[in-house]
Amino acid sequence: MKSNRNLVIGDIHGGLKGLKQLLERIGLIEDDSFIFLGDYVDGWSESAQVIQFLIEFSKQYNCVFIKGNHDVWCEQWLEDKTVNQAWFVNGGEGTIASYNPFSDEDKAIHLQFFKQMKLYHLNTNNQLFLHAGFTSMHGVENEVHSETLYFDRTLWEMAVTMDKRVKKDSVLYPKRLKHYHEIYIGHTPTIRFNSDQPMQAINVWNIDTGAAFTGKVSAVNIDDKTVFQSDNLPKLYPNETGRNSMSYNSSK
Numbered sequence: 001m002k003s004n005r006n007l008v009i010g011d012i013h014g015g016l017k018g019l020k021q022l023l024e025r026i027g028l029i030e031d032d033s034f035i036f037l038g039d040y041v042d043g044w045s046e047s048a049q050v051i052q053f054l055i056e057f058s059k060q061y062n063c064v065f066i067k068g069n070h071d072v073w074c075e076q077w078l079e080d081k082t083v084n085q086a087w088f089v090n091g092g093e094g095t096i097a098s099y100n101p102f103s104d105e106d107k108a109i110h111l112q113f114f115k116q117m118k119l120y121h122l123n124t125n126n127q128l129f130l131h132a133g134f135t136s137m138h139g140v141e142n143e144v145h146s147e148t149l150y151f152d153r154t155l156w157e158m159a160v161t162m163d164k165r166v167k168k169d170s171v172l173y174p175k176r177l178k179h180y181h182e183i184y185i186g187h188t189p190t191i192r193f194n195s196d197q198p199m200q201a202i203n204v205w206n207i208d209t210g211a212a213f214t215g216k217v218s219a220v221n222i223d224d225k226t227v228f229q230s231d232n233l234p235k236l237y238p239n240e241t242g243r244n245s246m247s248y249n250s251s252k
Contacts, residue, residue: 003031007228008129009219010198010207011068011186012036013043014095016050017237018217018230026219026228032061035121035222037186038068038131038150041098042091043212043242044233047074048098051110067117068131068186069150070095075114078107091212091243119149127222128180132187137175156188159201177202184222191215198227212243 007026012019026032040054041047057063067075073087074095083092099107120130120140128140133155136142143149158174166172177183183204190199191210198220199206209218209229217230233242 003029005029005032006035006123006222007032007219008035008037008184008205008207008222010037010209010217011039011189011211012050012217013039013070013091013212013233013242014041014047014050014098015044015211015217015230015233015236015242016046016053017044018211018233019050019053021230021236022217022219022228025230028061033063034061035064035129035184036066037129037184037207038066038117039070039186039208039212040068041074041095042070042087043094044237045094045098045240047091047095048102048110051113052102052106055109055113064121064129065113065117066121066129066131067114067119067150071114071117072150075111078111078114119146122180126181128183130183130185133185134176139176139179150187153188155183156185156201156204156206159204160193160199160206162202164202177204182222184220189213189215196232197229214244 040050073084073092076082076084120128122128131150133152134140134143135148135152135154185204185206186208188206189208189210190206191214193199196209196215198209198218207218207220209215211217211233214232214234216232219228
């Protein structure tokens with residue numbers, strides 16, 4: 001097994017069982033490095049537990065944590081009890097409940113963890129990692145509104161619908177894609193495109209394989225593109241709905 005693996009992990013959405021299963025299937029080794037693309041909370045019942053696990057995990061492994069839109073909402077609630085209504089109805093209610101066993105001291109530690117997350121990460125191989133996308137044709141560093149980095153869907157929509165015959169030196173080739181060797185995102189579930197696997201479109205990799213809904217938690221080795229996945233989350237939480245309309249057991 002190659003040492004010094006670099007792995008990117010997609011949206012988790014409170015699915016601690018899926019995350020642990022994924023890491024078991026990866027087969028952790030000491031020199032592994034991880035980039036998490038955000039949306040750690042909101043979906044299944046263990047959102048606070050996911051954060052606690054990642055805090056401990058980062059003490060053993062080299063990790064970069066990107067902030068997703070759901071993480072922004074959770075951070076706001078931890079800081080001043082602000083309940084964003086869009087957040088509350090899209091998993092926030094369950095995330096608040098998951099914090100019931102946690103002390104104020106624990107919550108303060110989690111708040112600092114959220115605050116330290118990055119909006120994007122660019123490595124030495126010119127590979128970009130962010131939660132959602134960006135709109136500036138001059139690159140992510142020039143994005144006017146930081147919220148775009150965790151809400152945008154246009155980057156993925158552009159890449160997935162682009163004519164593959166367009167060459168990189170063509171005037172038609174999107175300037176956004178020319179800045180980076182590869183771009184890794186989450187946010188827009190691949191199950192919306194009838195796939196529960198990570199998807200590649202041009203040089204954009206989408207690692208959100210629908211863990212909040214009926215899909216899996218996924219990882220990709222960015223060096224050799226090996227894919228690792230958990231089971232479908234509804235099977236790991238058979239009596240919960242996640243962000244679906246019914247639980248796995250009730251749908252059988």
